[in-house]
Amino acid sequence: MFQMIGEVLTLTRWEWFKLRRRRVPWILLAVSVLLLQIAYWVAYAVSRIGEDVTFGAGGRVSVGGDFHEVLAFPNSAGIGLAFSHGFSAILIMILAVSLTGSEYGWGTVRTVLARGAGRWQLLASKLILVSILGAAALIAGTLALAISSLVASLTVESSDWIAASARWGEFARIFGKTVYGLLPYVVLAVFFAVVTTSSGAAIGLGLGYVLAENIVVGILSSFEWFERASGFILGQAVEVWLESADQMSLDAVSAGQPDALQGFLVSLAYIVVLSGLAFWIFQRRDIAGAKGE
Amino acid sequence: MTDVVIETNALTKRYGRVLAVDRLSLQVPRGHVFGLLGPNGAGKTTVMGMLLGLVRPTSGSFSLLGTNGTGRDALRRIGAIVETPAFYPYLSGRRNLAYFQGVMGRNDPRELDRLLELVGLAGRANDAFQTYSLGMKQRLGLAYALLGDPELLLLDEPTNGMDPAGMAEVRDLIRDLGSEGHTILLSSHLLNEVEQVCDSVAIIAKGRLVVQGNVADLLRPQEQVRLRTTDDAKALTILTAADEIEAARAEDDALVVTIAHERSSELTALLSKSEVYVTEIAPLQVSLEQYFLDVTGENGERSE
Numbered sequence: 001m002f003q004m005i006g007e008v009l010t011l012t013r014w015e016w017f018k019l020r021r022r023r024v025p026w027i028l029l030a031v032s033v034l035l036l037q038i039a040y041w042v043a044y045a046v047s048r049i050g051e052d053v054t055f056g057a058g059g060r061v062s063v064g065g066d067f068h069e070v071l072a073f074p075n076s077a078g079i080g081l082a083f084s085h086g087f088s089a090i091l092i093m094i095l096a097v098s099l100t101g102s103e104y105g106w107g108t109v110r111t112v113l114a115r116g117a118g119r120w121q122l123l124a125s126k127l128i129l130v131s132i133l134g135a136a137a138l139i140a141g142t143l144a145l146a147i148s149s150l151v152a153s154l155t156v157e158s159s160d161w162i163a164a165s166a167r168w169g170e171f172a173r174i175f176g177k178t179v180y181g182l183l184p185y186v187v188l189a190v191f192f193a194v195v196t197t198s199s200g201a202a203i204g205l206g207l208g209y210v211l212a213e214n215i216v217v218g219i220l221s222s223f224e225w226f227e228r229a230s231g232f233i234l235g236q237a238v239e240v241w242l243e244s245a246d247q248m249s250l251d252a253v254s255a256g257q258p259d260a261l262q263g264f265l266v267s268l269a270y271i272v273v274l275s276g277l278a279f280w281i282f283q284r285r286d287i288a289g290a291k292g293e
Numbered sequence: 294m295t296d297v298v299i300e301t302n303a304l305t306k307r308y309g310r311v312l313a314v315d316r317l318s319l320q321v322p323r324g325h326v327f328g329l330l331g332p333n334g335a336g337k338t339t340v341m342g343m344l345l346g347l348v349r350p351t352s353g354s355f356s357l358l359g360t361n362g363t364g365r366d367a368l369r370r371i372g373a374i375v376e377t378p379a380f381y382p383y384l385s386g387r388r389n390l391a392y393f394q395g396v397m398g399r400n401d402p403r404e405l406d407r408l409l410e411l412v413g414l415a416g417r418a419n420d421a422f423q424t425y426s427l428g429m430k431q432r433l434g435l436a437y438a439l440l441g442d443p444e445l446l447l448l449d450e451p452t453n454g455m456d457p458a459g460m461a462e463v464r465d466l467i468r469d470l471g472s473e474g475h476t477i478l479l480s481s482h483l484l485n486e487v488e489q490v491c492d493s494v495a496i497i498a499k500g501r502l503v504v505q506g507n508v509a510d511l512l513r514p515q516e517q518v519r520l521r522t523t524d525d526a527k528a529l530t531i532l533t534a535a536d537e538i539e540a541a542r543a544e545d546d547a548l549v550v551t552i553a554h555e556r557s558s559e560l561t562a563l564l565s566k567s568e569v570y571v572t573e574i575a576p577l578q579v580s581l582e583q584y585f586l587d588v589t590g591e592n593g594e595r596s597e
Contacts, residue, residue: 010395010396011396018381018388021384106382108379108381111379114371115368115396116368118365284349286347
């Protein structure tokens with residue numbers, strides 16, 4: 001068991017060795033930070049003119065009012081995380097597909113496996129690395145927001161850039177929930193990459209899925225019967241889970257809050273089922289040569 | 294008893310209706326440079342893929358280095374190039390090798406230096422793989438295959454895309470590795486190359502084993518001599534009627550007789566009994582290529 005874990009960690013390390021030399025993760029990180037910054041400065045501008053708008057699914061964060069309350073760190077990071085989930089999910093899918101699907105295009109999956117790397121260990125290392133990088137990107141975005149808070153505070157009289165009423169615990173909870181909310185998308189992307197053995201097709205399917213889900217939800221949301229069923233759709237389940245982020249803790253989830261618990265469990269089901277299918281297919285399927293993508 | 298490093302038993306791979314490999318049974322002895330020959334689509338790469346655990350056999354079994362199937366421990370003792378070497382295009386040759394070395398749980402920069410030097414890539418080691426020519430990619434593939442000094446090498450068309458000098462270097466390298474005790478399974482469509490470096494060969498066609506054996510043993514029954522006599526017509530009649538002569542035919546202004554070279558004196562004795570005298574006799578070298586064409590029935594389409 002320890003040997004297997006050691007192998008996965010070794011592979012994860014070497015996946016990072018090659019991934020960090022690609023442009024893709026850095027471009028995605030830059031896009032992610034940039035979008036967070038845009039969100040922050042829009043919120044800042046709105047707060048300066050005294051308007052009250054909301055960010056995030058279900059109107060989770062209000063930015064109107066006192067600078068200290070919402071735009072000083074770490075509360076500002078809460079805004080960022082609330083705002084970021086939609087595009088973070090897409091960016092993390094692109095990263096996951098890029099790390100997995102490209103191996104088929106280049107034919108390198110064959111080269112790696114031919115030297116004794118275990119199949120499930122290799123796939124696990126990719127899932128772990130993308131998940132870690134997703135969390136790292138959120139941390140990087142958060143740090144950038146801290147700097148923005150510092151800069152913004154200079155424009156506000158008698159304001160500190162660290163909020164006097166800093167809700168560190170809540171921030172940590174939102175952060176954890178946001179990372180968890182990304183995991184189903186990581187697994188979905190890897191699943192598509194393994195099924196299609198193509199990064200292009202996998203990205204297309206991934207984005208198509210997200211888009212189709214939004215369209216279906218938009219069309220069917222007027223039906224009463226759909227209200228109950230929608231909780232089992234991935235995007236809806238994750239949204240429900242994230243909506244609870246600034247209202248309840250994981251303790252509350254375990255205490256049986258229905259929406260959050262369902263969101264948590266449905267997301268978990270997607271993670272388990274999709275990763276199980278991806279591992280099963282990857283383990284059993286013949287590995288062909290380069291596809292030249 | 295010979296130590297067998299690769300043994301396949303009725304190994305079969307079917308892709309839908311296509312039978313790529315059909316009940317193939319091979320034995321590759323330890324320390325041999327073993328050629329796997331076959332025309333286009335014969336199933337050579339599929340066999341390599343199955344041995345490396347990349348392709349799942351439909352039926353049959355095999356053992357590698359004494360273990361059944363493709364265990365990961367066995368794979369770590371095997372170096373391989375299958376088809377065109379595939380590496381990360383944005384990484385340099387050195388970093389590609391460092392990555393695969395790391396995947397194998399090792400970290401030895403000196404080995405990288407040595408291998409890059411060995412395959413003649415030291416000068417371009419820090420350039421991105423995507424800038425390499427096909428020949429350079431093959432060289433990197435060889436360095437990759439040699440990572441960790443494997444006991445067994447599976448080389449699928451290792452000289453593909455190389456210039457003549459590079460091909461000669463690789464042949465020398467393969468011979469050296471063989472003489473150092475490595476077992477090598479070499480798939481190539483360059484029959485001359487195989488003949489020069491291989492101790493044994495297996496010829497497969499349409500997924501089936503046609504023949505397997507030591508190169509010299511396979512070619513010996515095909516040995517021929519070319520002779521001229523005082524009366525070629527009479528000589529041909531005598532030789533075709535003789536039980537000890539496998540085959541004889543007239544060709545150009547001479548006779549071509551299939552007989553082991555060391556038995557050519559028997560020819561002269563046989564003919565002289567009938568007062569036909571040999572005026573000229575010379576051994577004909579039958580190439581592996583000619584033998585291959587004969588046993589596979591191929592007529593020129595030999596590339597894979």
